[in-house]
Amino acid sequence: MLNKMKKQLEVRIETINMLISAFGDKDGKLAKELNEVYGKLEKLKKQGEKKMKRMKAIIDTWNIIDKYNIQNWKQENDTIYIPKEEFDRVYEEILNKSYLINLIK
Numbered sequence: 337m338l339n340k341m342k343k344q345l346e347v348r349i350e351t352i353n354m355l356i357s358a359f360g361d362k363d364g365k366l367a368k369e370l371n372e373v374y375g376k377l378e379k380l381k382k383q384g385e386k387k388m389k390r391m392k393a394i395i396d397t398w399n400i401i402d403k404y405n406i407q408n409w410k411q412e413n414d415t416i417y418i419p420k421e422e423f424d425r426v427y428e429e430i431l432n433k434s435y436l437i438n439l440i441k
Contacts, residue, residue: 338380338383338384338387341380342377342380342381342384345373345376345377345380346377348373349370349373349374349377352366352369352370352373353370356370393439396435396439397416397439400426400430400436400439401416401418404422404425404426404429404430406418406422406426407419407422408422409422
């Protein structure tokens with residue numbers, strides 16, 4: 337869905353640029369429209385980046401649960417809860433502690 341919207345915005349930008357090249361933009365309406373479309377495209381890219389970051393965190397969390405054989409975890413909605421004892425155990429075993437801490441956020 338994001339890719340389709342991104343493509344539509346890119347086509348719109350290309351069209352506006354062609355109109356400006358062909359007919360000019362004396363009143364600045366096309367330039368204003370172009371700026372709005374660029375803003376929407378940038379917002380869409382940021383949404384995609386956020387979504388990818390969240391998906392990566394989910395995969396990383398499941399990999400840690402599997403690799404360190406974490407017991408008694410539970411999932412509610414989009415959040416995975418790990419008992420403090422298990423977290424402390426994994427924290428002692430894991431080499432990159434900041435990696436584990438960043439998953440908490």
